[in-house]
Amino acid sequence: MSTVEKYLKPxxxxxxxxxxxxAQFIVKGFLQGLHASPFHGFSVEFSxxxxxxxxxxxxxxxxxxxAKTDKYYVKxxxxxxxxxxxxxxxxxxxxxxxxxxxxTKFEYSICLAAALCYLMIHQNDPVxxxxxxxxxxxxxxPKSKRQQIGNILSLLAKLxxxxxxxxxxxxxxxxxxxxxxxxxxxxxxxxxEPEPVISALRQLRHGGHDVILFHVLDQxxxxxxxxxxxxxxxxxxxxMIEVDADGYRSDYLDEIESFRALYERECRQSxxxxxxxxxxxxxxxxxxxxxxxxxxxx
Numbered sequence: 302m303s304t305v306e307k308y309l310k311p312x313x314x315x316x317x318x319x320x321x322x323x324a325q326f327i328v329k330g331f332l333q334g335l336h337a338s339p340f341h342g343f344s345v346e347f348s349x350x351x352x353x354x355x356x357x358x359x360x361x362x363x364x365x366x367x368a369k370t371d372k373y374y375v376k377x378x379x380x381x382x383x384x385x386x387x388x389x390x391x392x393x394x395x396x397x398x399x400x401x402x403x404x405t406k407f408e409y410s411i412c413l414a415a416a417l418c419y420l421m422i423h424q425n426d427p428v429x430x431x432x433x434x435x436x437x438x439x440x441x442x443p444k445s446k447r448q449q450i451g452n453i454l455s456l457l458a459k460l461x462x463x464x465x466x467x468x469x470x471x472x473x474x475x476x477x478x479x480x481x482x483x484x485x486x487x488x489x490x491x492x493x494e495p496e497p498v499i500s501a502l503r504q505l506r507h508g509g510h511d512v513i514l515f516h517v518l519d520q521x522x523x524x525x526x527x528x529x530x531x532x533x534x535x536x537x538x539x540x541m542i543e544v545d546a547d548g549y550r551s552d553y554l555d556e557i558e559s560f561r562a563l564y565e566r567e568c569r570q571s572x573x574x575x576x577x578x579x580x581x582x583x584x585x586x587x588x589x590x591x592x593x594x595x596x597x598x599x
Contacts, residue, residue: 324415371549391489393466400521410488434464469497520581
């Protein structure tokens with residue numbers, strides 16, 4: 302038990318243990334699934350050399366490589382080969398929604414983040430955690446040590462989605478904070494105006510960061526299973542509206558499809574990995590998408 306855990310309330314410790322077990326279960330199932338997949342032997346093979354650049358120490362030039370290629374290369378060092386990851390979690394009130402699924406969008410995102418934390422630490426990649434509402438709320442610096450899993454799970458287990466959200470502003474703030482090329486793993490339902498968010502995502506890419514956008518919606522938000530007259534509540538304003546579900550369904554489904562298609566298209570153009578998920582989906586699909594991106598980051 303880490304020092305941090307000694308001071309936690311028993312119910313928080315129980316919650317962390319559950320999250321810990323669930324994350325391990327997800328990762329275990331995922332890794333077993335990989336043995337029968339093209340990702341077998343998945344640890345990323347980074348090139349051990351990179352081209353010499355102005356400012357590099359000439360003593361680091363690998364003269365054997367120069368003899369073979371007639372080009373200057375320097376050996377990469379540990380700090381350059383490890384990819385720093387940030388799990389970036391949306392705390393907006395709408396993330397607490399669940400219609401019939403066991404997990405809310407937020408709980409689903411937390412389980413996925415915990416599993417990704419395990420995977421990154423397993424690969425000796427430092428990983429940190431950022432949470433945001435209208436601006437960044439928590440910021441846990443990246444580390445690759447084993448106890449970082451405990452640190453991240455402790456914070457994840459205590460989080461409650463309750464804020465209004467400004468995704469674009471928070472991502473702009475994050476872009477200003479990041480000093481080195483990082484892998485940003487964003488978990489959000491993105492139930493805000495898309496244009497400013499897309500612009501902020503582009504800004505992160507232009508800053509040299511890899512971005513994976515886990516777009517997490519509830520199954521009901523994707524399928525709209527409601528019938529007859531229903532009252533729907535805006536989770537962030539609390540406003541209630543009454544709609545005829547049968548008459549509204551077709552327009553709603555078109556709207557949600559074009560909403561996801563917009564993000565998919567914009568992300569593809571900016572070379573951002575877009576992972577559309579709903580809370581009924583198994584976690585391994587999301588992890589496989591993550592892995593496909595990691596393989597292309599070398």
